[in-house]
Amino acid sequence: MTVDKGLLIVLSGPSGVGKGTVRKAVFDNPDTDFKYSISMTTREKREGEVDGVDYFFKSHEEFEKLIEQDKFIEYAEYVGNYYGTPVDFVRETLENGHDVFLEIEVEGAKQVRDRFPEALFIFLAPPSIAHLESRLIGRGTDSQEVINHRVQEAKRELELMNLYDYVVINDSVDEACRKIHSIVEASHLRRSRVERTLRKLLLEADN
Numbered sequence: 001m002t003v004d005k006g007l008l009i010v011l012s013g014p015s016g017v018g019k020g021t022v023r024k025a026v027f028d029n030p031d032t033d034f035k036y037s038i039s040m041t042t043r044e045k046r047e048g049e050v051d052g053v054d055y056f057f058k059s060h061e062e063f064e065k066l067i068e069q070d071k072f073i074e075y076a077e078y079v080g081n082y083y084g085t086p087v088d089f090v091r092e093t094l095e096n097g098h099d100v101f102l103e104i105e106v107e108g109a110k111q112v113r114d115r116f117p118e119a120l121f122i123f124l125a126p127p128s129i130a131h132l133e134s135r136l137i138g139r140g141t142d143s144q145e146v147i148n149h150r151v152q153e154a155k156r157e158l159e160l161m162n163l164y165d166y167v168v169i170n171d172s173v174d175e176a177c178r179k180i181h182s183i184v185e186a187s188h189l190r191r192s193r194v195e196r197t198l199r200k201l202l203l204e205a206d207n
């Protein structure tokens with residue numbers, strides 16, 4: 001562990017909990033100095049989305065070639081499309097001492113745990129299942145059948161919560177953002193303390 005390297009921050013949670021909304025609010029805050037890792041995806045670009053800003057949009061063939069070349073920290077298939085985190089950007093940015101923020105679904109987050117166990121894992125949870133369902137309905141992007149499926153999936157995904165370092169309830173978006181900022185701050189302080197103590201003990205052991 002070296003504190004001059006950046007911290008990898010992973011925000012995950014069930015579909016419809018508000019990951020995208022909270023992530024946007026975190027990056028709208030001018031005090032945020034984490035770097036957002038733009039994912040690659042094979043899904044269609046939506047109206048208003050910009051290639052290289054919202055996602056790097058790739059064909060299935062391009063994405064599978066990148067998988068073969070081991071270009072992802074993690075990737076997952078989600079509702080019929082691939083989504084993945086490019087490895088080069090994350091490694092270079094962390095090496096340069098900047099914190100990197102990932103907003104990804106739960107399967108991908110599991111893979112990040114294996115490759116970056118020192119990362120900070122934050123689970124975004126809904127205040128209740130009823131809130132989750134009404135947010136999915138309110139978003140207006142899915143049929144009732146897909147919503148029912150997502151709610152069933154979410155119940156399974158909620159059980160993964162205990163694998164995370166922190167759980168943030170997305171009641172108010174502003175409050176969730178504030179909590180994420182203080183969790184990151186606390187993690188930096190903890191890392192510095194641990195490293196200082198470790199250095200001191202190793203120095204003593206050498207003498």
Ligand SMILES: Nc1nc2c(ncn2[C@@H]2O[C@H](COP(=O)(O)OP(=O)(O)O)[C@@H](O)[C@H]2O)c(=O)[nH]1
Pocket residue numbers: 014015016019020039040043074075076078083084085103104105106107108109
């Ligand atoms: N595993 C993984 N999931 C991702 C990545 N990028 C985005 N996602 C997740 O993919 C899911 C679908 O994202 P998107 O198609 O933008 O739709 P929406 O967030 O449901 O409106 C969300 O849960 C995102 O958090 C990634 O690089 N890896």
Ligand SMILES: Nc1ncnc2c1ncn2[C@@H]1O[C@H](COP(=O)(O)OP(=O)(O)O)[C@@H](O)[C@H]1O
Pocket residue numbers: 013014015016017018019020021022135136138139140170171172173
């Ligand atoms: N704290 C919140 N209170 C009320 N509605 C919210 C909140 N957070 C997100 N939403 C709404 O819930 C829906 C799902 O949010 P979204 O960010 O798309 O979720 P995810 O990225 O986790 O799938 C959106 O319509 C969004 O506006």
